[in-house]
Amino acid sequence: MSTTKTALAFIAALLLATSVRAQQKSADDSSPDLLRGFKGKIELDVRDSQPDWKPFMPPKAPEGAPNILFILYDDTGQAAWSPYGGRLSMPTLDSLAADGLIYTNWHTTSLCSPTRSTLQTGRTHWMNGYANISEGAEGFPGYSTRFPKEVTTISEVLQANGYATLWLGKDHNVPEVDVAPGGYRGEWPLQKGWDRFYGFLGGETNQWYPDLVKDNDFIDQPYMPEDGYHLSKDLADQAIEMLRNKNASNPSKPFFMWFNPGANHAPHQAPKEWIAKYKGKFDDGYDAYREWVTKRMKEKGIIPENTVNTAVNPLPKDEANPLDYVRPWDSLNDQEKQLFNRMAEVWAAYSSYTDYEIGRVIDYLKETGQYENTLIIYAADNGTSGEGSPNGSVNENKFFNSFPDSLEDNMKYIDKLGSPDTYEHFPTGWAAAFSAPYKFFKRYSEYEGGTADPLVISWPKGIKARGELRHQYHHSTDIVPTLLEITGLKMPEFNHGVKQYPLYGVSMAYTFDAKPNDPTHKKVQIYEMFGTRGIWKDGWHAASVHVPMGNKSHFDSDKWELYNMEEDRSQSNNLADKYPEKLKELKDLWMQQAKENNVLPLDDRFPVTIAGLPRPSEEPPHDTYKYYPDTEPVSESVAVNVRGRSYKILANVEITDKTEGVIFAMGSRFGGHSLFIKDNKLYYVYNFLGIKPEQVFESDVTLKPGKYTVGMEFEKTGQGEHSEFLGETKLYIDDKVVASGKMRTQPGKFTLSGEGLCVGYDSGDAVSTLYKAPGKFTGGKIQGVAVSVKGEPYLNLEQEAKRLMLKW
Template identity: 45%
Template sequence: MKTALKFISKWNPVKAIAFLTAIALTFSSLFPLPVYADYGDTLPLPQTPFKGKIGKTYKESQPDFPRPIKAPAKAPNVLVVLLDDVGFGQTSTFGGLIETPNLDRLAARGLRYNQFHTTALCSPTRAALLTGRNHHSVNTGVITELATGYPGYTAILPRSAATIAEVLRSNGYNTAAFGKWHNTPANETSAVGPFDRWPTHLGFDYFYGFLGGEADQWNTSVVENTKYVEKSSDRVDYHITNDLADHAIQWIRTQQSIAPDKPFFTYFATGAAHAPHHAPKEWIEKYKGKFDRGWDQLRADTFERQLKLGIIPADTKLTPRPAEIPAWDSLSPSEKKVYARQFEVFAGFLSHTDDRVGRVIDAIDRLGELDNTLVFFIAGDNGASAEGGLTGELNQIKTFNGVKETTEDFLAALDDLGSPKTFNHYHAAWAWAGDSPFQWTKQIASHFGGTRNGLVLAWGDRIKDKGGIRSQFHHVIDIAPTIIEAAGIETPEVVNGAKQQPIEGTSLVYSFDDSAAPSQHKTQYFEMLGNRAIYDNGWVAAARHGRLPWEWVSKTTFDEDKWELYNVASDFSESTDLAQENPKKLAELQNLFQKEAKKHQVLPLDDRLESV
């Protein structure tokens, strides 16, 4: 080699370059690089080199088309189902009294995770799920409508955090999103965009759903790709969850009929069970009279079912009702009648939603693809919602405008609850009951009632322990890296020219075959509207801020917030505060929270809802 280089060095530069180029071309033709083999860390993948022959005319030449991008062999389809505002203890799958038979049957062929966490609010959970990064790390520290000019709170997903849809699409998948999006800045959601942060510009080939945080289930402003679609006003049978299921099924069937060898990624995020609680009358009537004993009894019954099913450890303690929520026995007969009906409506809404998700799963099964589909069914993007306050709501818009509704108003409209005539929500106590056995609800990121959600994962025969329970600590940022590992693709370092932020989640794949495997997700901060906590190797330090979920203004400053300490390795429900007896551990975790808060753009803490 040295002799050859010495010989070449005597040539003029042009001749030397030509010779070396010829050698390189000859070598590459004899030993071609595997298609895309070493390029998975940069997306989009480069075009394959031309391997034909160029002669003077086509008769002496040989064509070679660029090869299409193909997903890795045996890469599974992926279905992510995300429900809205469903508490840990509301589905029958996780011990609740609301029937969710499709979630049950998926759990019977897969795994239930009982220590899976979200961010305590809508947009942030979705941003974390889709990117595999913490919500503040991708500028979504709060819902898009409350965006501020601070780095962790702009509601602008950075190009340095490509969605899992973009990663899969660039690796040979077809991708589609259906339902609630809530990750586009509010000022960019009009019919003229800009569309850079709409689903079809963030990795999805197709989108059908709505961009905002909630929707009238009977009369919804629907977007198809980047166009608003008018729905016929005379369709008395219309319901958005039906419509979403219809479009998802149609898209999956079309994709499989045209490209059966190409895997699909379907993100199915219902508006349910976010308020307004809208459901067909027959679904509501299934629950008539079933909650007449009230929320205290519902919570106790749920707790007993959770113990019986093994969803929670046998030594778990049921945390008490907070002083801010009234006892059921303190209510008048009229109030009990109204509030029981509110939860009947919600129960019908959730069961109806489970049924429609079941239609999508059945459609995949009929295509013979269910065993080859990695399914994530996440029962809630946060804990159950207490935003209905201490009366519930007939019309949420009235509440936003300061118009009070009386028990008499509810009694007069009781039969209309859940119909197109109402924009309804339930009493906050139902949310607390539905988050059994934990403290608090949606928005309260300091406690598991706001952040603990049921996850069911199924993947054909890849899951051996069918019906098993997994208790490793995990978070919604772990979904994306799980999909990447299961699909056999690389985590990209560059996407569309943008250097990528590190994935902050931990894949769940290690837990599939080993229920006793130690948790690999060791540390996780939580923060939402000033409510904050830090988990680290079985310990949690938590500080609940002064504003309750149904209030607009906080009564306390951040310096007044009391920190609590829990050893959740032995105290599943955060029932015993150890702050007084272990101040050293508390101080250690408080310091860790500050470190994580700085690292992930959590600061400044901000509890404002009105004056942003």
């Protein structure tokens, strides 16, 4: 036999053997199955072979599987929205409620990142690594802010089973250190089962100047506020575009869209024409609103007739966190009432405007025949936010820097509230009002004010009931099991190479056909946030009395309360003394559940403390950082940290007679600093929490064409009354001091959004009013910028530049 014939015979025999092995592979054969799933026929000649496309086709969703649209607001208690009796007009939500079900007893974790993690996995937030927000990561299993391999997201399941997965808006489940251009992408949406993402990764963003990511890249916003931009409008536009593009090529493919607007989280920002719609609507004040809305909620059947409207301050003033205290309405002066009412008007407009934009997405579904078989979930992630402090704020970042607001300063902005000039948050009084009739608000996990949230579900094809209430007790962990049941899919037992944690939640699908007061299928739910603790079991609720972020730290001596939630919806009647055995049972159950769910250790420290904790990153910390022009913004979480330190900024620049623009910028008008050239002069501005006037250092000489080393130096000398850092600043051109003076710096972060460190421009909202964003550096050249936090005073500037490896 010739060599050629021998080779052909060998190949044919090998193919036959491979085909047989593919069909008859023994259980103990560990060799790879090269033809797994292939049912065709393979011969030497393709003309004699039979193709089988099935193994190579994308997965197909189950026949008749519904579309899923999940709309998730931020920071909104039950007492806000119109379907629940609130004063905020929500026509889109009203229409969905009339077409479906209103849930009166649905709960969340009391904080955004944790709740959002449960909505993705069906496990408790500690099992997801989200004991608190992504900015609060700590080196414990429950606090890592990284989903462990043992959890699979609902988007992964749906994507693997033929769904288009589309995410718009807020994420807040990416570790802070990963929100960076060159950072680890493993926790970003596209790595968690999402086909598309358009939104922001952090906990909040400026609604006029958002920090946008499209899929895996940071992008600039498509147009500016002066041209009509607002994030809520942009998200609705992008949602419709995503659906339109999907339908153009795959109209029969169902979608899972998660629509997460910035509303109603700070900053509270809305178009002025929408704010005008609410003028005077809250003039009765938050104490009166609380009484008014409780009555309305009873009339609508949201809460039982016997529900007591609890005290606006559940704890004595000397025992409460002073930042969470509610000032009685009658104690306010006329200016304060005017300011606080205006803040409520802005927040209401923010919510209603966003609801209008969401309505455009719903209209598109109706116009394209997709509405009837779309399961629409419309909910909020925790109680209304009290992070505006008792006095409200025109810059919410003051709260996270433990810096008080001044009525005099805030009144200057009363006509600008909601505009790009403010980063507003209303006072705690409105947080309590919009979380009525319950105790407290966001962050308090032991009481309904932090955890009882609105939830409306509409699915015309799958739910027969229209406009009915459902009183069954449920939680955010129950959404994933519900979606699995209605799609006929299962959470994998093994994924990511490991066995998966069991689901904690239970399906709510039975409620679609239930009667309003049928028994719940839920048996137990544990709560904890910033040291506040609670547990619900079979209608009973035990709550620890603890002040979050109050440096109490005596968890073992916390007093526990007991409530019968079937009879006392607002937790007004403490039965701890009457039923001590029941209380002990629930306390023991809490500890058991805590150990099973990675809840410990407890942490109740202040935000500025937790946010400032040292955390490992891919890049170890340095005392000198070098940056170069025109890279994407470097997130504050991984950029040089100048908080509470002496520091210096140096840059090598080449100047012409036409040079203008930003050399270095970090932060925004609500807190940040910037080094720039304007009118042939060098400027350094430190914008302390947006408080006017800006701290401006202007060179006393003009720059002529040539090459320079320019920079500034801050030498810390002490601390002020509110933990701000005080010191002396000098501005340099080569070796000459061209400006100097006293300066104060923030103890906490410039922003919770993603506005980062930039060289050669200023992303988003400009740090200083002396230039307009992006303030791009033109007419010259920036070789590089170095920032040193080593604490050493300046040497000769030429030597300093060489030491920092900046030399021409």
